[in-house]
Structures are given as C-alpha cells and as structure tokens.
Amino acid sequence: xxxxxxxxxxxxxxxxxxxxxxxxxxxxxxxxxxxxxxxxxxxxxxxxxxxxxxxxxxxxxxxxxxxxxxxxxxxxxxxxxxxxxxxxxxxxxxxxxxxxxxxxxxxxxxxxxxxxxxxxxxxxxxxxxxxxxxxxxxxxxxxxxxxxxxxxxxxxxxxxxxxxxxxxxxxxxxxxxxxxxxxxxxxxxxxxxxxxxxxxxxxxxxxxxxxxxxxxxxxxxxxxxxxxxxxxxxxxxxxxxxxxxxxxxxxxxxxxxxxxxxxxxxxxxxxxxxxxxxxxxxxx
Amino acid sequence: xxxxxxxxxxxxxxxxxxxxxxxxxxxxxxxxxxxxxxxxxxxxxxxxxxxxxxxxxxxxxxxxxxxxxxxxxxxxxxxxxxxxxxxxxxxxxxxxxxxxxxxxxxxxxxxxxxxxxxxxxxxxxxxxxxxxxxxxxxxxxxxxxxxxxxxxxxxxxxxxxxxxxxxxxxxxxxxxxxxxxxxxxxxxxxxxxxxxxxxxxxxxxxxxxxxxxxxxxxxxxxxxxxxxxxxxxxxxxxxxxxxxxx
Ligand SMILES: Nc1ncnc2c1ncn2[C@@H]1O[C@H](COP(=O)(O)OP(=O)(O)OP(=O)(O)O)[C@@H](O)[C@H]1O
Ligand SMILES: Nc1ncnc2c1ncn2[C@@H]1O[C@H](COP(=O)(O)OP(=O)(O)OP(=O)(O)O)[C@@H](O)[C@H]1O
Ligand SMILES: [Mg+2]
Ligand SMILES: [Mg+2]
Numbered sequence: 001x002x003x004x005x006x007x008x009x010x011x012x013x014x015x016x017x018x019x020x021x022x023x024x025x026x027x028x029x030x031x032x033x034x035x036x037x038x039x040x041x042x043x044x045x046x047x048x049x050x051x052x053x054x055x056x057x058x059x060x061x062x063x064x065x066x067x068x069x070x071x072x073x074x075x076x077x078x079x080x081x082x083x084x085x086x087x088x089x090x091x092x093x094x095x096x097x098x099x100x101x102x103x104x105x106x107x108x109x110x111x112x113x114x115x116x117x118x119x120x121x122x123x124x125x126x127x128x129x130x131x132x133x134x135x136x137x138x139x140x141x142x143x144x145x146x147x148x149x150x151x152x153x154x155x156x157x158x159x160x161x162x163x164x165x166x167x168x169x170x171x172x173x174x175x176x177x178x179x180x181x182x183x184x185x186x187x188x189x190x191x192x193x194x195x196x197x198x199x200x201x202x203x204x205x206x207x208x209x210x211x212x213x214x215x216x217x218x219x220x221x222x223x224x225x226x227x228x229x230x231x232x233x234x235x236x237x238x239x240x241x242x243x244x245x246x247x248x249x250x251x252x253x254x255x256x257x258x259x260x261x262x263x264x265x266x267x268x269x270x271x272x273x274x275x276x277x278x279x280x281x282x283x284x
Numbered sequence: 285x286x287x288x289x290x291x292x293x294x295x296x297x298x299x300x301x302x303x304x305x306x307x308x309x310x311x312x313x314x315x316x317x318x319x320x321x322x323x324x325x326x327x328x329x330x331x332x333x334x335x336x337x338x339x340x341x342x343x344x345x346x347x348x349x350x351x352x353x354x355x356x357x358x359x360x361x362x363x364x365x366x367x368x369x370x371x372x373x374x375x376x377x378x379x380x381x382x383x384x385x386x387x388x389x390x391x392x393x394x395x396x397x398x399x400x401x402x403x404x405x406x407x408x409x410x411x412x413x414x415x416x417x418x419x420x421x422x423x424x425x426x427x428x429x430x431x432x433x434x435x436x437x438x439x440x441x442x443x444x445x446x447x448x449x450x451x452x453x454x455x456x457x458x459x460x461x462x463x464x465x466x467x468x469x470x471x472x473x474x475x476x477x478x479x480x481x482x483x484x485x486x487x488x489x490x491x492x493x494x495x496x497x498x499x500x501x502x503x504x505x506x507x508x509x510x511x512x513x514x515x516x517x518x519x520x521x522x523x524x525x526x527x528x529x530x
C-alpha cells in the first residue's frame with residue numbers, strides 16, 4: 001500500500017543570480033519500506049525531505065502536483081493542519097542535530113516535553129520513558145545526559161538524541177536526513193536496527209537520506225539517486241553496486257577502500273547532459 | 285610536531301563530572317597524518333578541543349612544535365594550528381556570508397590581497413564564485429563544510445586538527461576534499477590529526493591511528509595493520525569487525 005505519493009515536486013529559491021531550482025520535478029512513492037535517497041552534496045536530498053513536510057523557509061517556494069499522504073494532499077492543508085501532520089504522522093530527523101535541539105533546555109526536559117505532547121502520562125512516567133529512549137539509542141549514561149544541555153553532547157550523541165525524540169510520536173513515516181553520519185559503526189548498527197524494527201514491526205515508511213552508498217545498499221529496499229535536483233536513476237538497493245548511470249558509477253568509484261589503497265581517489269567527472277535529462281520516476 | 289602525554293580532560297563536577305579523556309598519550313611527527321577513531325562519545329573531539337584551548341579543565345602535557353602549551357593560546361598558535369569542527373552547522377556564524385567569514389579570517393591572520401585570496405580559497409575547496417555571497421542557511425551541509433575547511437586553510441596553518449572533516453559530505457566531494465588535503469600536505473608539509481569513524485577514510489589518509497574507547501586510547505596501530513585487520517585490543521578488534529560486516 002502506498003503511504004506517500006509525491007508528484008512533480010519543485011523547490012525554488014529566488015537569489016541574487018535569479019531563481020535557483022533546488023528540486024526540479026521529482027516524483028516518487030513510498031510504501032512500508034526503506035527508501036534511500038543518495039546523491040552528491042547540493043543535489044536536493046534535504047530539500048526534498050523538507051518539502052514533504054512543507055518546512056522550506058521563505059522565500060523558498062514549494063510546488064507539486066501532489067504530495068499525498070494516504071490520499072490526503074498535504075499541499076492543500078492549512079499550516080495548522082500541517083503542524084498536526086508533522087507532530088503525529090510524519091517525523092523528520094534533521095541533518096543538523098544540534099540546531100534542532102533547544103540549546104537552553106536540558107535534554108531530559110526536551111524529550112519529556114515531546115513525550116507529554118503525545119501521551120497522557122505523568123511527569124514521572126515521562127521521565128522513565130525518556131531514560132528508556134536514551135538507552136534504546138545506546139546512550140551510556142542516560143541519567144547524566146538527561147541533566148545535560150545539547151552543547152555538552154558529542155556529535156554522535158546529539159544525533160542519537162534526535163532519533164530518540166523522533167520515535168516518540170510513533171509516526172507513519174520517518175524522514176531521516178543523514179541520521180547516522182556521525183556514528184561509529186557499532187552504534188550505527190544499533191540505530192539502524194531500531195529503524196528497521198519500526199519498518200518491519202510497525203509498518204512504518206522510512207525515507208533514508210544518506211551519502212553512504214554502502215550503507216544504503218545494505219540497509220534500504222529501494223534507492224533514488226539524485227543529481228542537480230532530479231532523480232537520475234532508481235534501483236533496488238541490493239543492486240546499487242551494479243547501477244548503470246555514469247554518475248552513480250562515479251559515486252561508487254570515489255569511495256576509498258581498505259583493501260585497495262591508492263594515492264588519489266577518483267573524482268567524479270560531471271556531464272552537463274545529466275542535469276538536462278528528465279527526472280526518472282521513483283513511483284511504483 | 286604534536287606530543288601529548290598523560291592528558292586528562294574533564295567537564296562538570298560532582299555527579300555530573302565526566303572524565304572525557306583519561307591518561308591519553310600520542311605523538312604525531314611533522315608531516316604525518318594521524319587518525320583518531322573509536323566509539324561515539326569516547327573523547328575524540330575532546331582531545332582536539334583540548335589542543336586548541338577549548339576545554340578549560342585538563343591536566344597532562346601538550347607540546348606543539350616543541351612548545352609546551354599552557355592555559356592560554358596566543359595568536360601565533362592559531363596561525364600554526366587550525367581546527368575543522370565536526371559540526372559545520374554550529375561552526376559558521378549564521379549572519380555572516382561566506383565572503384565575510386573568509387575575509388575576516390584572512391584579516392585576523394594579518395594577510396593582504398584579501399579579495400584574491402578569498403577567490404583562491406573558494407576555488408581550492410571546490411566552491412565557485414557564485415557561493416561567495418551566500419549565507420550558511422543557503423548552503424547544503426557539504427557546502428558548509430567546504431567553507432569551514434577554507435576558513436581553516438586561510439592562515440596557512442602547519443598543523444590541522446580535522447574533526448570528521450568529511451562525514452557531512454557526499455562521497456564525490458569527500459574524494460575531492462581528501463585529495464585536496466593530500467595535495468596540501470604534500471605541498472606544504474602539513475601535519476594532520478584527524479578524527480573519523482570511517483575506517484576506509486582513515487586508511488586512505490593516515491599512516492597511523494589511535495583507537496579510543498570510554499576516554500582512553502586503547503591501541504595505537506599502523507594503517508598497514510588496519511588493512512590486514514590486525515588489532516590487539518578486543519574493542520579495536522570489534523570495531524574492525526563491524527566495519528567489514530557493513
Ligand atoms: N535558502 C536557500 N537559498 C538558495 N539556495 C539554497 C537555499 N537552501 C538551499 N539551497 C540550495 O539548494 C540546493 C539543494 O540543497 P540540499 O540541502 O537539498 O542539498 P543536499 O542534497 O541535502 O546536500 P548535502 O548532502 O550537502 O546535505 C543546494 O545547492 C543549496 O545550496
Ligand atoms: N562541554 C561539555 N560539557 C560536558 N560534557 C561534555 C562537554 N563536551 C563533551 N562532553 C562529554 O565528553 C564525552 C566525550 O565527548 P566527545 O565529543 O569528545 O566524544 P567523541 O569521541 O568526539 O564522540 P562522537 O564520535 O560522537 O563525536 C561525552 O560523554 C560528552 O558528553
Ligand atoms: Mg542535506
Ligand atoms: Mg566528536
């Protein structure tokens with residue numbers, strides 16, 4: 001069953017040098033699956049995720065034929081209705097964890113507040129829940145972290161706290177923007193396991209934005225490959241390493257490998273034609 | 285170039301005291317590139333911050349280029365030692381354009397020909413002139429990190445402390461930045477101390493690395509041993525194992 005259907009999505013920004021089109025007519029659908037979005041820096045991955053939640057800051061413009069969440073077109077909702085969607089149906093883990101946390105509030109107070117918004121619970125229940133959430137994302141000393149402020153967290157701890165908070169509302173769709181980029185491999189695995197369980201056990205749909213091609217190939221079901229605001233290729237994740245588009249090949253070849261040392265890494269040779277080719281549909 | 289002996293760094297007090305780094309020692313030769321890997325929260329960033337004077341409570345000995353570091357760092361220190369922060373979002377001032385960030389940094393280092401140097405720096409990190417007057421919120425994550433690297437290079441430092449310099453970057457930009465760092469090291473004889481959780485990146489960039497867990501350096505190894513997956517300490521072994529499984 002299709003959870004989300006995005007048709008002909010555009011994100012534009014007026015700039016000094018004219019209109020900048022960050023996302024150019026992207027279409028894809030999302031089932032109860034793990035959908036990866038990969039692509040180079042600036043290709044429009046984050047803007048695609050944010051546009052779904054209508055979180056593009058002014059003067060940015062979002063246009064789409066539809067952004068349908070189980071049949072409801074989000075493009076037609078009021079801002080107040082949209083807030084409800086953001087709180088309850090679709091969660092997003094932002095690429096910039098520390099920016100998304102309130103710097104003057106303790107971590108514990110923030111998680112508890114997020115929990116109390118969604119559940120009828122006493123403060124002590126909320127507190128216990130918050131500690132449990134922190135443990136779930138492998139935070140070593142949750143009691144100390146509850147009392148700490150965001151700037152006192154390491155990069156990977158901040159990222160895990162964001163993930164813990166986003167899981168509270170039990171969303172239908174989770175958009176995770178580079179959620180594990182600051183994590184060491186073993187903690188990364190634990191966080192992926194959590195997300196995986198949500199997809200398999202609760203039937204959540206996951207949009208997993210990442211530049212880690214190996215990770216996406218292993219973890220996701222399908223992958224959209226973005227370039228210059230468009231989708232240039234769509235493939236099953238387990239076939240990512242056999243992808244055909246020269247851009248995707250270029251990305252794969254630029255990875256350093258422990259088993260194949262070399263003096264310099266291959267750098268992508270871009271072709272102007274890639275940006276001109278029409279966007280490939282990621283709808284199924 | 286860099287000598288750290290018995291470094292302890294702690295934050296807070298009482299029940300909130302965190303011993304973030306415990307009795308850590310390492311030495312990085314002039315021109316060497318040294319990696320720091322390990323568990324999230326194990327103290328990697330804290331070691332870099334202690335070197336740059338951003339961690340107030342520490343004990344032990346830190347020597348850069350033969351000079352023992354005290355409590356304060358002078359301007360000469362910041363000209364020869366620069367850090368690229370893990371978090372490109374927090375490290376750029378939201379109301380300063382790219383041009384302002386780089387011009388001011390060049391000015392602080394007492395350098396002239398600012399206009400030409402800004403253009404050169406942007407070019408060096410693969411950002412064209414059209415990014416020059418943008419503000420941080422108008423840049424993608426990777427573009428911000430390149431600005432942060434350009435800023436660190438502005439004063440032509442000799443020791444660069446790199447905290448996950450490419451974890452916010454896609455692989456093609458990562459390749460460009462790593463090649464850039466390789467070239468800069470060769471051309472200018474730079475020394476790097478580089479934190480990364482990406483073992484292939486460390487393998488590519490470094491000659492040696494230290495593995496950290498829970499505030500301690502549990503193993504220092506050659507990259508050749510990393511490639512052969514030979515670690516002695518159980519945590520280091522499990523880290524290598526997890527990275528091949530992935
Ligand atoms: N407010 C803005 N004004 C102008 N351009 C913008 C603005 N915000 C974003 N952009 C541009 O939109 C493009 C897409 O940005 P986006 O953040 O989606 O990239 P991304 O694919 O997530 O990259 P990364 O991997 O680096 O995070 C970038 O080129 C960025 O510079
Ligand atoms: N300003 C601070 N106040 C209190 N505690 C801090 C502060 N900065 C760091 N810490 C604590 O020190 C420990 C080490 O943090 P550090 O940032 O060095 O970890 P790291 O190894 O860089 O981890 P990551 O890979 O997640 O970035 C963590 O437990 C963190 O909470
Ligand atoms: Mg992004
Ligand atoms: Mg860190």
